[in-house]
Amino acid sequence: MASKLIDVREYTVRAHKREIHTRVFNFVCKQCNETTKRETYGPRPLYCERCRPPQPPKKSQQSSKKAKPRPMTYTSDTNLG
Numbered sequence: 748m749a750s751k752l753i754d755v756r757e758y759t760v761r762a763h764k765r766e767i768h769t770r771v772f773n774f775v776c777k778q779c780n781e782t783t784k785r786e787t788y789g790p791r792p793l794y795c796e797r798c799r800p801p802q803p804p805k806k807s808q809q810s811s812k813k814a815k816p817r818p819m820t821y822t823s824d825t826n827l828g
């Protein structure tokens with residue numbers, strides 16, 4: 748029986764769907780210092796729903812259109828002397 752060493756490469760998990768569940772945390776809000784509870788998918792929240800209301804899903808940021816930066820023309824009309 749022959750044997751040899753092979754290199755096992757690192758690999759990433761293919762994208763997949765996973766069902767996750769929310770948990771209800773009882774905690775003290777860092778801002779108003781009141782005992783509260785909050786349901787969240789992620790880790791333990793820090794703030795209550797009054798201090799940090801749940802964010803709606805982000806939409807495309809079309810409302811905050813930035814003005815185009817205008818090219819500046821510098822004129823050196825300083826006459827010192």
Ligand SMILES: [Zn+2]
Binds near residue numbers: 779794796
């Ligand atoms: Zn709070």
